Amino acid sequence: MSDETPHPAAAPTFSSREAAALPRRSATISVLVENESGVLARVIGLFAGRGYNIDSLTVASVDAGGSRSRINIVTSGSDMVIEQIKAQLTRLVPVYRIAELSQEGPHLARELAMVKVISDGANRAEALRLAEAFRARVIDATVESFVFELTGGTQKLDSFIELLRPIGLAEVSRTGVAAIARGTRMLSSKH
């Protein structure tokens, strides 16, 4: 990922014995995998089987031939647990490369939400005003309802949805987080 590639055998060190007890943090991890059947099940099974959290998971093929997919996972845990997650992912046979975007430098994380609001009168007008303030698009409208489309960071989506809750929020569909590093850094396979 970076120019100064570490020795492939360099495992992370923990500065202190108390590392295990460090507070939980969130981590955004991108995984480049061979697009073979069962690979997503293997990744999800790893998280379920070892008791790791999945706060968000997205997957889609990302190369021209459709032979490689990128999985973006938002998870949380202590430093030691997150290092474990990364090591466990790395050793899966169909995994090419993993990177913890939230650790390796500045990165962008976005998700998309479609939000249905059913309301009338003042609430309907208020919902439209909020959508404008958040730069959400109206992608469907009937006399009783709107569907808004909003893209952005998780927190922005969360707060938009929270504000709509008292004024007719009916249904939410979200994609989960897609993430990428800023600048020239890439999650490409070294092989």
Place this chain on the structure above:
Amino acid sequence: MTAIQQQSGAEILLRALRDQGVEVIFGYPGGAVLPIYDAIYQQNSIRHILVRHEQAAVHAAEGYARSTGKVGVVLVTSGPGATNAVTGLVDALMDSIPVVCLTGQVPTHLIGNDAFQEADTTGITRAATKQNYLVRQSEDLARTVHEAFHIARSGRPGPVLIDLPKDILIAPAPYQPASAEPHRSYRPVTEPDPSRIKEAVRLLKSAKRPIVYSGGGVINAGDAASAALVEFVRVTGMPCTSTLMGLGAYPSNDPQFLGMLGMHGTYEANNAMHGCDVMLNIGARFDDRVTGRLNAFSPDSRKIHADIDPSSINKNVVVDVPIIGDAGLVMQALLAAWHADDTRQDREGLASWWRQIDAWRAVDSLKFTQNPAPGSIIKPQHAIRRLYEITRETGRDTFISTEVGQHQMWAAQHFRFDKPNRWMTSGGLGTMGYGLPAAAGVQIAHPDALVIDVAGEASILMNIQEMATLAQYRLPVKVFILNNQYMGMVRQWQELLHGSRYSESYSEALPDFVKLADAFHGVGLRATSVDDLDRVIREMIAIDRPVIADICVDQKENCFPMIPSGAAHNEMILGPEHQDRAAAVTDEGLMLV
């Protein structure tokens, strides 16, 4: 069809296996794999060993693999054949044993239809294998087989499964030889980081109280790894201990060897682990059987951990110098760096450390008292000691497998191994029923060796049907049962932790093992008192046929030393006189297995 007669999928499969150097398959037939059995029938280069249960096929392949360093191969049918194999696969996964398991599957067009003997084998075994495949196209068949062998044997070895739909086995398939290209995504790191090696050597040279803690990874890395370990320990003068899985990598009779560590490890090994200031873990994984209570584990040491699997590092125990690499390459690099580094080793510190260790050793934590008077009841430890001494007298190359329980621990404590690959035991999963089929696999690989399954009377019944396999292939495996009429290890925990309430742990209604041996075309022997023991052992070894030796031992003997669950290394129960220490086990400890 073209001029060249195209081969069927089943024939291509066998060709790929031959190219991978496969000589033996352990298997059991069924509808979905009939094309493979037909192809096996029509060739002579690969031998098929018919086991009597699919679980046994995997354990036999494990025994074969563990005793030879080669990949063990299993062939079973779809549905129940595959599900029966699952225990063996998890066993191989936990103990990092290279196995390729071929399973039949219903034809591709029926997959997902709940067809007869259909099971979602790749789904069921995803967490039971290092990698698995469902071959959907004939052109992928040969490549998949080659890839499976590469993955099974490289990096951290493990079981790989290939699910083969019947139509793929019947249809013509193209052949591809194994590719020299590296795998697309899978690239295990074997060469250690030189800077970490230097750091490790500096730490080890400055150590006052060092210890080398070696594990199954050293055995997996081959004879050269064991040789490098031995040389390193000799050159550095350090004490060396081993996990259950690592026994034999360092010779047990060597004075620098402290014996096994962990729950039933020696007093000196566990105290040295607790009191050391620098620890070199090579190819072991800080398993809970080894560490005891984690927050009390070796509290004052700096830890170096070398493992081929990055996920083993910093999983349970935070280490100071992590090294990713093959155990053999790491030991060779450490040895070279040790000689190259001109820092002086702290030899004075080491000498006083050895004085401390010798004091712990003087406790003689494996001692037991055998009443020698004729008619006395046999102590199980004595039975193992005599088994060891008498087999050693014969000078024969001896392989020991075990089942799971007290007898397994006594074998680990009292049988001394001086070469790698001679000790087959189910360490990670602790699978009762492992030992007999594993011994069959070992004997297939080493027809002239002395192969003994040290068993318990409960465990042996879990795969007793394999006596028929022994008979069919004239495998002179010896089953040495320490018959205490209890699931002894369960009884011991009930005695120590559950108020001696022996719930369901008595071995009621046991078969007559002598007659059982007879029924399976073997020879049955029995020892009921100490004066029978040597004669029975000698007779057992002399008989060139399968033997069951029913050794009736003290029913209430407990396996010591023992670190009760949730306790620290220095809170060991040395013998019955300390048994009340188990009462101090906390609720948290009780929860542990």
